[in-house]
Amino acid sequence: MKIGDLAKRTGLSTHTLRYYERIGLLPYADRDRSGQRDFDASILTWIEFLGRLKTTGMPIRDMLRYAALRDEGDATGSSRRQILEVHREQVRTQIAELQECLLVLDTKIAGYASDEQRTKENDARPNARRKPLRSRTAGPVTH
Amino acid sequence: MKIGDLAKRTGLSTHTLRYYERIGLLPYADRDRSGQRDFDASILTWIEFLGRLKTTGMPIRDMLRYAALRDEGDATGSSRRQILEVHREQVRTQIAELQECLLVLDTKIAGYASDEQRTKENDARPNARRKPLRSRTAGPVTH
DNA sequence: ATACCCCTTCGAGCGCGCTCTAAGTCAAGG
DNA sequence: CCTTGACTTAGAGCGCGCTCGAAGGGGTAT
Numbered sequence: 237m238k239i240g241d242l243a244k245r246t247g248l249s250t251h252t253l254r255y256y257e258r259i260g261l262l263p264y265a266d267r268d269r270s271g272q273r274d275f276d277a278s279i280l281t282w283i284e285f286l287g288r289l290k291t292t293g294m295p296i297r298d299m300l301r302y303a304a305l306r307d308e309g310d311a312t313g314s315s316r317r318q319i320l321e322v323h324r325e326q327v328r329t330q331i332a333e334l335q336e337c338l339l340v341l342d343t344k345i346a347g348y349a350s351d352e353q354r355t356k357e358n359d360a361r362p363n364a365r366r367k368p369l370r371s372r373t374a375g376p377v378t379h
Numbered sequence: 380m381k382i383g384d385l386a387k388r389t390g391l392s393t394h395t396l397r398y399y400e401r402i403g404l405l406p407y408a409d410r411d412r413s414g415q416r417d418f419d420a421s422i423l424t425w426i427e428f429l430g431r432l433k434t435t436g437m438p439i440r441d442m443l444r445y446a447a448l449r450d451e452g453d454a455t456g457s458s459r460r461q462i463l464e465v466h467r468e469q470v471r472t473q474i475a476e477l478q479e480c481l482l483v484l485d486t487k488i489a490g491y492a493s494d495e496q497r498t499k500e501n502d503a504r505p506n507a508r509r510k511p512l513r514s515r516t517a518g519p520v521t522h
Numbered sequence: 523a524t525a526c527c528c529c530t531t532c533g534a535g536c537g538c539g540c541t542c543t544a545a546g547t548c549a550a551g552g
Numbered sequence: 553c554c555t556t557g558a559c560t561t562a563g564a565g566c567g568c569g570c571t572c573g574a575a576g577g578g579g580t581a582t
Binding site: 392394395398413414415438439440 | 538539540541547548
C-alpha cells in the first residue's frame with residue numbers, strides 16, 4: 237500500500253505519516269525498487285490504535301515508549317499493560333472532569349436562557365472597563 | 380488582591396495571569412499608586428469559568444470572542460449563549476469519543492491480562508524490523 | 523519524448539499556549 | 553540605610569505536533 241492510499245484510509249496526511257515513521261511511531265516501512273514506501277495493511281490497525289491514544293490525550297513521547305516496548309517483543313507485555321492501565325485511569329479522570337464542566341455549562345446556559353430576560357449573574361464584569369490593548373502583541377486582530 | 384495571591388488561589392502562575400490580561404482574557408486590572416495590579420475578588424469566578432472552558436478544550440481565541448461580547452454588555456447575551464451551546468455540543472461529542480476509546484482500552488488491557496499468557500493479537504507487529512533512526516532529528520533521546 | 527502525478531529526503535516554519543529573562547521599581551523589615 | 557522580595561514592562565524562547573517547501577526521481581499515458 238502506497239503512502240497516498242494510506243493517507244486516504246487513515247485521514248492523516250502523507251506528511252504526517254512520514255513524520256510518524258521518522259520519529260518511530262510507525263515501523264520503518266518497506267521500500268519498493270524505486271524507493272517508495274509499501275505499507276503492510278496491518279499498519280491500519282496500529283494507526284487506528286494510535287488515534288485512540290491521541291484522542292485520549294496521550295503525548296507522542298508516551299506512545300513512543302509503548303511502541304518501543306512493542307518492538308522488543310513478548311517479554312514487555314506487562315509493561316505495556318501497565319502503561320495502558322495508567323492511561324485508562326487518566327482517561328476516566330478526564331471524562332469525569334468534562335462531565336463536571338458540562339454541568340457548569342448547563343447552568344450557565346440556563347442563566348442566559350430565561351426568555352431573553354437578562355439576569356445579573358451572567359453579566360457580572362469584575363474590573364469595570366477592559367482596555368482594548370493589543371498594540372504590538374498581535375497583527376490584524378483575528379479574534 | 381495582589382497578583383501573587385491570585386496566582387496562589389487560582390493555581391496559575393503570575394506570568395500566565397499577566398499574559399491573560401495582555402491578550403484580553405482578563406479585564407485590565409486596576410493598579411495601585413506604585414503601579415502594581417490590584418485584582419477585584421470577583422475575578423476568581425471568571426478565572427474559574429475560563430478554566431472550565433480550557434479543560435473542555437476551547438481555544439483561547441474563542442474565549443476571547445466570549446470575553447469581548449461580555450464586555451459589550453447585556454445586548455450580547457444571546458450570542459454568548461449561542462457560543463456556549465455550540466461548545467456544549469462539542470464537549471458532549473468529546474465525552475462520547477473518550478468513552479468509546481475507554482472501551483478499546485479495556486479490550487486491549489484484557490488482551491494483555493489473561494494470566495501473563497501472551498496472545499498473538501496484542502503483539503502483532505506490522506512491518507518486521509523497526510529502524511532505530513533518530514539520527515539528527517533529536518538530541519540525547521529522552522523517550 | 524513529453525506530460526503528469528505521486529513519490530523521495532532534508533530541513534525550515536508555524537500556531538498554540540504559555541514560560542522565562544532582563545532590567546528596573548517599590549515598600550516593608552531589620 | 554540597606555536588603556529582601558514581590559512587583560512592573562517588553563520581548564525572546566520553548567515544547568508540542570505537525571505542516572510545508574524545495575529539489576529531484578519514477579512510472580505510466582499519450
